[in-house]
Amino acid sequence: MAELAAAGYSASALHTKRSALRQFLDWRRRRRRHSKETNESEVALFLRRAWPFGPKQRSLAAATLSAFLQHLRRQGLISTPARKPANTSRSLLQEEYAGFLRHEKGLAERSLLAYLPVVPELLRYLTKKHGTASVRRLHGDTLRAFLFERVRGRSSAYVRLLSASLRSFLRFLHARGHIRRDLLAAIPTVRRQAQPDIPKVLSPEEVSRVLAAPNQACGTGRRDYAILLLLARLGLRASEVLLLEVGDIRWRTGEILIRGKGRRQDLLPLPHEVGTALASYLRLDRGVHSTTKRVFLRTYAPRVPLTGPASIGHVVRRAMAQAGVPRPHQTAAHLFRHSLASRMLRHGAHLQDIGEVLRHRAPSSTEIYAKIDLRSLQEVVCPWPVTGGAQ
Numbered sequence: 001m002a003e004l005a006a007a008g009y010s011a012s013a014l015h016t017k018r019s020a021l022r023q024f025l026d027w028r029r030r031r032r033r034h035s036k037e038t039n040e041s042e043v044a045l046f047l048r049r050a051w052p053f054g055p056k057q058r059s060l061a062a063a064t065l066s067a068f069l070q071h072l073r074r075q076g077l078i079s080t081p082a083r084k085p086a087n088t089s090r091s092l093l094q095e096e097y098a099g100f101l102r103h104e105k106g107l108a109e110r111s112l113l114a115y116l117p118v119v120p121e122l123l124r125y126l127t128k129k130h131g132t133a134s135v136r137r138l139h140g141d142t143l144r145a146f147l148f149e150r151v152r153g154r155s156s157a158y159v160r161l162l163s164a165s166l167r168s169f170l171r172f173l174h175a176r177g178h179i180r181r182d183l184l185a186a187i188p189t190v191r192r193q194a195q196p197d198i199p200k201v202l203s204p205e206e207v208s209r210v211l212a213a214p215n216q217a218c219g220t221g222r223r224d225y226a227i228l229l230l231l232a233r234l235g236l237r238a239s240e241v242l243l244l245e246v247g248d249i250r251w252r253t254g255e256i257l258i259r260g261k262g263r264r265q266d267l268l269p270l271p272h273e274v275g276t277a278l279a280s281y282l283r284l285d286r287g288v289h290s291t292t293k294r295v296f297l298r299t300y301a302p303r304v305p306l307t308g309p310a311s312i313g314h315v316v317r318r319a320m321a322q323a324g325v326p327r328p329h330q331t332a333a334h335l336f337r338h339s340l341a342s343r344m345l346r347h348g349a350h351l352q353d354i355g356e357v358l359r360h361r362a363p364s365s366t367e368i369y370a371k372i373d374l375r376s377l378q379e380v381v382c383p384w385p386v387t388g389g390a391q
Contacts, residue, residue, distance in 0.1 A: 001014060001017070003071060004017060004301075007301050007303055008287075009301040010301070016060060016064075017060075017064040020060065020061040021065065021068055023050075023061075024043070024046050024065055024068075027046050027050045028042070028046070037078045037079060038072070038078060039069070039078070039081070040066075043062070043065045043066070043069065046065075047062055047065075090119075093123075094120065096176070097116070097169060097172050098112060098116060100172050100175075101115055105168075108263065115165045115168055115169075117165075118165040118166055119169060121146075121150075122146060122169070123135075125142075125146045126142070135173055135178050136180075138183060140183060140185075140186035143166070143183060143186045144188065147162065147163065147166065147187065156190065156191070159190050160190045163187055163188075166187055167184055167187050170182075170186075198371045198372060199342075199371070200328040200331055200335060201339045201342040201372065202335055202336070204343065206323075206325045207232055207339055209323040209324070210228065210320055210323045211225070213318075213319040213320075213323040214322075219281075219284065219299050220299045222277070223285060224315045224318070225277050226274070226277040226278050226280075227241055227296060228316070228319055230244075230274060231333055231336035231337070232339070233271050233273065234258075234271070234274065235336065235337045235340040235341070236258065237260070237261070237337065238309035238313060238332075238333040238334075239309050240259060241312050242296070242305070242306055242309065242311070242312060243259040244258075244259070244294070244295045245293040245294055245295060246295055248295075249270065249295075250267075250270070251275070251279075254269060255268065255269060255270055256268050256274075258359070260359055264359070264361075266359050281295075285299070287303070290303060294306075309333065313332035313333050314332075320332075337358060338369075340357070340358075341357075341358065341366075341372075342369070342372050344357065345369060345372065351363070351367065351370060352366075354366055354369060
C-alpha cells in the first residue's frame with residue numbers, strides 16, 4: 001500500500017485497492033487446499049468463484065491483484081513464471097536478427113519494433129506456401145508475392161517501411177550465411193515523392209495562442225505548458241521530449257541535453273522562458289520522490305513516465321483545440337518544429353543555421369524549408385514571356 005501511495009493514488013483509490021486485497025487474502029486463508037505460492041491462476045479462481053461484486057468492481061480488483069503479484073515478485077517473495085524457451089528455429093532466428101540490429105546496426109529499441117514483425121510474417125508465409133519455414137526456400141518470386149499480397153490498399157509510408165524491413169532481414173540472412181544468394185534485388189523499389197509537400201506551419205500569433213491555452217493553475221496545465229515551450233522554442237521532436245531526464249537540465253550552465261535520433265546527444269542553450277516553466281513543473285507537480293529519472297510523468301496515478309510520441313501529440317492537439325487553432329491532418333508536435341524554421345527564415349537565417357538548430361544530419365532534411373522562404377524565392381523567379389512584353 002505504501003508503494004501505491006507513492007505512485008500518487010488518491011485516498012479513495014487506496015481504500016478500494018486495500019479492500020480488494022484484504023478480501024483475496026482472507027479467501028486464500030480459508031481455502032483448505034491452496035498453492036504454496038499465490039499466482040495468476042489462484043487470482044483468476046478467486047475472481048470467478050468468490051468475488052461478490054459486479055463486472056466493473058471485478059475489473060478493478062483484477063488490476064489490483066495483478067499489481068500485487070508484480071510487487072511480490074519484485075520483492076523476491078514469489079517466483080517469476082518461467083518463460084517458455086525459445087527453442088524453435090523461428091524464434092531463434094528472430095532473436096539472432098534482433099541482436100544483429102541492436103549490436104551491429106546500432107538500432108534503438110523503438111526501431112526494432114518496426115523491423116522485427118516482418119520475420120514471423122515471412123516465415124508463416126513460407127510455411128503456408130511451401131510447408132516449411134526454412135529461409136533457404138526463399139527466392140525472388142516468393143518475396144515479391146509476399147510483398148504484393150500485403151501492400152494492397154496500404155499507404156505509401158507502410159509500403160516503404162515493409163520494403164525496408166524486408167531488405168534489412170534479407171541483408172542479415174545473407175551476411176550470416178542463412179541464405180547463399182543475395183536477394184536484395186528481388187525487392188522492388190518503392191516510389192517516393194522526390195519533392196515533399198510544403199511544410200505546414202503556424203503563424204507567430206497562432207503559436208502564442210496555443211502556448212496560452214494550458215491552465216497553469218493546475219499540475220496538468222503546467223506540465224503541458226513546459227512541453228509546448230520545448231517544442232516551440234527549441235524545435236524538439238516528440239520522442240526527444242519524452243526521453244528528457246531530470247539530470248539533462250544543466251541549471252548552472254543554462255544548457256539542456258537532448259537525446260536525439262540514432263542515440264545522438266546534443267547540448268542546447270536553455271532559454272529563460274523554458275527553464276522557468278520546467279522549474280515550476282518540477283518543483284510544484286512532478287515530485288522529488290519519483291523512482292524514474294524522466295521529466296514528464298502522468299498527472300494521474302500511477303505516476304509513470306509518458307509513453308510514446310502519441311502522448312505528446314495528444315498534449316498538442318488538446319492545446320490547439322482549446323486555442324481554436326485548426327490543425328492539419330495527421331500533424332501535431334512537428335508543427336512547432338516547422339514553425340520555428342519558418343520564423344528563423346523570416347528573420348534572415350540561412351538553411352544551414354536552421355539545420356544546426358534542428359540538428360539535421362543531412363542538408364536534404366533542411367532543404368524542404370526553402371519552399372516556405374518566399375522572400376528568397378521572389379528574388380530568383382524569372383518573368384514569364386507573353387505577347388506584348390514580360391509579366
